Amino acid sequence: MLGPIDYVAVGFEGNNFNGSILSELSKAVKSGAIRLVDLIFVIKDDGGNVAVAEIENQYDELKNAATESGYTGDTPLITEQDINKLGASMDDDSSAGLLIIEQLWAKGLKNALLDAGGVLLAEGRIHPDTIAEAVEEIESMNT
Numbered sequence: 001m002l003g004p005i006d007y008v009a010v011g012f013e014g015n016n017f018n019g020s021i022l023s024e025l026s027k028a029v030k031s032g033a034i035r036l037v038d039l040i041f042v043i044k045d046d047g048g049n050v051a052v053a054e055i056e057n058q059y060d061e062l063k064n065a066a067t068e069s070g071y072t073g074d075t076p077l078i079t080e081q082d083i084n085k086l087g088a089s090m091d092d093d094s095s096a097g098l099l100i101i102e103q104l105w106a107k108g109l110k111n112a113l114l115d116a117g118g119v120l121l122a123e124g125r126i127h128p129d130t131i132a133e134a135v136e137e138i139e140s141m142n143t
Contacts, residue, residue: 001107001110001111002102002107003035003102003103003104003105003106003107003110004102004103004106004110004123005037005100005101005102005103006100006101006103006125007098007099007100007101008098008099008101009086009096009097009098010096010097011090011091011094011095011096012094012095012096012097013091013093013094014093014094014095015043015045015093015094015095016095021097022062022065022066022068022069023065023068025069025099026065026068026069026070029068029069029070030070032104032105033103033104033105034101034102034103034104034105035070035101035102035104036066036069036070036071036099036100036101037075037077037099037100037101037102038073038075038076038077038078038099038100039055039066039069039071039097039098039099039100040052040053040054040055040078040083040097040098040099041053041054041055041058041095041096041097041098042083042086042087042090042095042096042097042098043094043095044087044090044091044092044093044094044095045092045093046092046093047092048092050083050084050087050088050090052083055071055073056073077100078098078100082098083098086098
């Protein structure tokens with residue numbers, strides 16, 4: 001049984017990728033919190049042309065960091081349509097990392113909910129910035 005699957009797309013000015021982000025991703029994988037299911041880099045040049053940079057075609061340090069993050073490339077879930085959609089939303093001379101992760105920490109909870117006869121009624125994600133804004137608003141009303 002799979003845990004919840006999420007995708008995350010993160011954009012950057014320019015097109016410089018390094019292993020620092022993958023190093024942190026590796027820590028989350030090694031802790032058992034997540035599994036890295038799929039990963040791809042999208043680059044949009046200053047002329048608006050979109051290209052894909054797969055891990056296999058990157059320099060050794062980046063490939064090693066991806067491997068340490070648990071990336072095997074055996075579950076290609078990111079489609080050409082996903083890449084085109086992301087590329088269309090990107091600024092010229094920018095890049096993005098698109099990753100799909102499985103939330104392993106939630107598998108036990110999912111089992112317990114299913115075993116208790118629970119059914120999913122809704123799901124979603126609240127961005128941390130939204131929470132911070134709500135807390136600030138509540139605090140300002142209390143002063």
